[in-house]
Amino acid sequence: MSAISPPTSRVWWKQPLDRVEGTWIVIAFVWCLVMFFMMPYWHVYGKQNLANEAYRTTPEAFTAKAQAMVDKFKVREETEQKIPVVHPPAGSDVYLIARLWQWWPMLELEEGKTYRLHLASMDWLHGFSLQPENINIQVHPNYEHVITVTPTRAGTYSIICNEYCGINHHTMASRLYVVKGQ
Amino acid sequence: MAVNRMFRTCPSTGLVYHEPAEKLIRWNAVAGVVSLLVGGVLALLVILTRWQAVHLLPPDWFYLVLTAHGLDMLVFWIIFFEIAVLYFCASTLLRCRLATPRWAWAAFWLMIIGALVNNVAVFRGDSSVMFTSYAPMGAHPAFYLGLILFAVGALIACFVFFGTLVIGKAEKTYNGSVPLVTFGAVTAAIIAVFTIASGAIILIPTFLWSVGLVDHIDSLMYRTVWWAFGHSSQQINVAAHVSVWYAIAAIVFGAKPMSEKVSRTAFFLYICFLQLASAHHLLADPGLTSHWKIFNTSYAMYLAVLASMVHGLTVPGAIEVAQREKGFNNGLFEWLRKAPWGNPCFSAMFISLIGFGFLGGISGVMMGTEQLNLIIHNTIYVPGHFHATVVIGTTLAFMGLTYFLIPTLFRRELMFPGMAKWQPYLFGLGMSGFALFMMGAGTLGVPRRHWDMSFAGNALGYEFPGTAYLMMALMGICGLAAIVGGAMYLLITVGSVFLGKRIETPGFAHVRANDGVAPAPQPIAVAITSHGSNIGTAGFVAPGTLTLAMVFLIAFVLYYFVNWKYLSTVWPLS
Numbered sequence: 001m002s003a004i005s006p007p008t009s010r011v012w013w014k015q016p017l018d019r020v021e022g023t024w025i026v027i028a029f030v031w032c033l034v035m036f037f038m039m040p041y042w043h044v045y046g047k048q049n050l051a052n053e054a055y056r057t058t059p060e061a062f063t064a065k066a067q068a069m070v071d072k073f074k075v076r077e078e079t080e081q082k083i084p085v086v087h088p089p090a091g092s093d094v095y096l097i098a099r100l101w102q103w104w105p106m107l108e109l110e111e112g113k114t115y116r117l118h119l120a121s122m123d124w125l126h127g128f129s130l131q132p133e134n135i136n137i138q139v140h141p142n143y144e145h146v147i148t149v150t151p152t153r154a155g156t157y158s159i160i161c162n163e164y165c166g167i168n169h170h171t172m173a174s175r176l177y178v179v180k181g182q
Numbered sequence: 183m184a185v186n187r188m189f190r191t192c193p194s195t196g197l198v199y200h201e202p203a204e205k206l207i208r209w210n211a212v213a214g215v216v217s218l219l220v221g222g223v224l225a226l227l228v229i230l231t232r233w234q235a236v237h238l239l240p241p242d243w244f245y246l247v248l249t250a251h252g253l254d255m256l257v258f259w260i261i262f263f264e265i266a267v268l269y270f271c272a273s274t275l276l277r278c279r280l281a282t283p284r285w286a287w288a289a290f291w292l293m294i295i296g297a298l299v300n301n302v303a304v305f306r307g308d309s310s311v312m313f314t315s316y317a318p319m320g321a322h323p324a325f326y327l328g329l330i331l332f333a334v335g336a337l338i339a340c341f342v343f344f345g346t347l348v349i350g351k352a353e354k355t356y357n358g359s360v361p362l363v364t365f366g367a368v369t370a371a372i373i374a375v376f377t378i379a380s381g382a383i384i385l386i387p388t389f390l391w392s393v394g395l396v397d398h399i400d401s402l403m404y405r406t407v408w409w410a411f412g413h414s415s416q417q418i419n420v421a422a423h424v425s426v427w428y429a430i431a432a433i434v435f436g437a438k439p440m441s442e443k444v445s446r447t448a449f450f451l452y453i454c455f456l457q458l459a460s461a462h463h464l465l466a467d468p469g470l471t472s473h474w475k476i477f478n479t480s481y482a483m484y485l486a487v488l489a490s491m492v493h494g495l496t497v498p499g500a501i502e503v504a505q506r507e508k509g510f511n512n513g514l515f516e517w518l519r520k521a522p523w524g525n526p527c528f529s530a531m532f533i534s535l536i537g538f539g540f541l542g543g544i545s546g547v548m549m550g551t552e553q554l555n556l557i558i559h560n561t562i563y564v565p566g567h568f569h570a571t572v573v574i575g576t577t578l579a580f581m582g583l584t585y586f587l588i589p590t591l592f593r594r595e596l597m598f599p600g601m602a603k604w605q606p607y608l609f610g611l612g613m614s615g616f617a618l619f620m621m622g623a624g625t626l627g628v629p630r631r632h633w634d635m636s637f638a639g640n641a642l643g644y645e646f647p648g649t650a651y652l653m654m655a656l657m658g659i660c661g662l663a664a665i666v667g668g669a670m671y672l673l674i675t676v677g678s679v680f681l682g683k684r685i686e687t688p689g690f691a692h693v694r695a696n697d698g699v700a701p702a703p704q705p706i707a708v709a710i711t712s713h714g715s716n717i718g719t720a721g722f723v724a725p726g727t728l729t730l731a732m733v734f735l736i737a738f739v740l741y742y743f744v745n746w747k748y749l750s751t752v753w754p755l756s
Contacts, residue, residue, distance in 0.1 A: 002432035002438050003361060003362040003428040003431065003432040003437065003445075003500070004361050005275075005361050006358045007359050012443065013442070013443045018440055018722075019721050019723075020440070020495070020725070021444050024495045027735065031735065032488050033483060035480070035551070036480045040476065043472060046749075048553055048749050049755060050472075052472055124316070124319045127560045127629070129560065134626075135556055135557065135752055136561065138467045141318065143401075144468075149754070158643075162560040162631075162632070163316075170632050171640055173642045174642050175642055
């Protein structure tokens with residue numbers, strides 16, 4: 001009789017649909033399609049899409065590129081660890097290394113300008129979490145992810161790690177500066 | 183080897199228990215509840231650390247305890263209980279002997295050994311790698327070995343379940359089709375086989391890597407395959423707790439599915455599409471294309487979401503029809519007002535249904551959207567979401583079922599019935615607040631799995647707004663309420679099972695199937711009609727449920743687009 005006994009009639013699949021169920025299935029299905037089409041729609045008309053551009057890399061190759069950027073565009077050093085702050089030209093390729101338990105170097109970007117931000121990890125998984133903007137991206141070892149990003153508001157931002165990466169995970173934090181263009 | 187064909191009939195429910203199956207269901211359920219006890223103590227420690235004003239544990243202990251909490255709850259508690267549910271749905275509901283009880287015992291002991299080995303590895307302190315154990319972060323080999331042993335045991339148990347279905351069919355213990363609840367259990371078991379296979383594909387190489395026989399595990403490959411195991415195991419839970427909802431609706435109200443066709447098709451959609459959801463976890467990862475992400479995260483155009491939305495309607499719909507047929511036919515909601523709110527079996531199931539839909543379902547679909555994931559990924563919003571699905575959805579549904587099983591399966595009277603009446607409310611509402619405030623903190627960027635959101639002593643730390651600390655404190659308070667609710671459940675269950683008053687039935691005995699079990703009723707070959715037309719309004723048999731469903735839909739649509747609006751304000755990315 002009930003859901004815990006076999007159906008009483010052998011050809012249960014011929015029972016006509018109740019109006020309640022039929023109505024709901026149609027409404028729910030239409031909503032599902034709307035949700036599905038929102039994703040391609042945003043790729044065409046929306047401005048926030050995660051880049052598909054990624055390459056295989058190695059810690060050595062990626063460090064070399066980041067080091068070259070630091071050598072060329074370093075403007076100052078900060079904190080006791082003397083982490084370099086770089087101010088690369090607008091539109092250029094900028095590199096950010098994630099490693100246990102540090103982001104390196106610090107970037108200084110110009111408001112309203114577009115950059116190609118390269119992200120890679122040197123060791124384990126890390127999580128790029130830009131606050132208070134709340135943009136969150138997974139960072140893998142041996143993968144170089146290239147994200148085209150346009151900071152829209154000047155200010156001092158924080159980058160924290162939000163993928164658990166061992167005992168000092170909670171100490172992995174850095175800054176990102178966005179300044180008004182000259 | 184003689185086959186044990188001894189059965190007993192429960193005098194109050196009329197359910198038929200096969201002697202070995204009964205014992206196995208009990209032991210699996212008990213092992214689950216013990217895991218829940220351990221996981222619950224750990225949960226308390228996690229809450230008291232993340233509540234920043236208390237900040238109880240040092241970091242090494244916090245990460246250790248969080249790892250163990252995840253494993254004991256998400257794997258050991260839920261899967262042990264699910265195996266009990268599978269055996270119940272096959273042997274008891276089909277009035278059929280359990281296939282190969284010896285194999286079922288082997289499975290049970292393998293699972294016990296696996297759970298112990300894994301827990302020992304974690305508590306030794308060198309395997310604080312979280313539930314996900316993302317390579318190339320490595321754990322002690324025993325960590326992976328324990329999980330592999332547990333999974334092999336669970337796989338054997340699934341095949342015992344399938345074997346029991348074959349026996350039921352062959353020995354004609356039922357006629358026609360299996361009950362809907364058993365059908366749901368079959369769905370869960372099929373998904374479980376897929377899940378365990380994925381787990382083997384990733385955990386065996388990782389185990390070999392941890393002992394030095396494999397030299398490299400690619401981090402993206404690990405995440406991709408691991409989530410086919412990690413997320414799929416949550417889909418076993420969905421299929422299992424939806425079956426439990428149907429079972430409780432049937433037990434408490436004698437509710438009949440509104441239509442077998444719709445409910446079974448919805449379960450079938452789970453089998454076809456639910457597994458694709460594991461792609462949700464990879465939306466913020468490099469190296470996978472948007473095409474892949476969109477197709478998979480939408481479960482092929484949200485067909486599995488559709489299935490859950492259908493179950494979300496048909497379970498309360500079936501209750502409404504049953505109540506209206508009993509005479510509670512006035513207005514939209516008399517059926518619901520006059521429901522047995524003091525029966526913990528029902529209240530647990532109903533809170534589970536509402537919490538799973540409104541909190542777990544909506545948030546899950548939102549953050550599983552390719553672009554929206556950017557503003558949510560790895561924040562504490564994520565555990566907020568899955569505590570709504572797995573704790574309010576699965577755990578609370580299983581708690582409801584326990585209140586039914588204690589008298590019929592363990593033949594004990596429920597201890598502290600007054601406390602049992604309140605337990606689902608305290609646990610369910612505490613957990614709802616807990617999940618909600620976590621989600622609130624997550625939208626402010628608070629990271630998950632993080633020991634110190636204040637970054638004390640760190641020159642480069644980020645200062646979260648005061649609201650984030652408020653959210654975490656409220657999460658802590660609601661979490662404590664849920665812990666008390668969970669402790670009440672454990673007290674009632676453990677008390678009843680070990681110390682409760684025995685239910686004595688005169689002339690009780692296990693008897694051979696031929697003597698004791700009535701022949702299976704034949705299905706009727708009459709013409710099929712829909713439900714009586716004298717209930718409900720305007721041709722709708724369950725207008726109250728449809729109204730609730732529309733409220734749900736409006737909440738869903740609003741919340742979904744609010745998040746798109748929020749996304750549109752963050753930095754342009756491409």
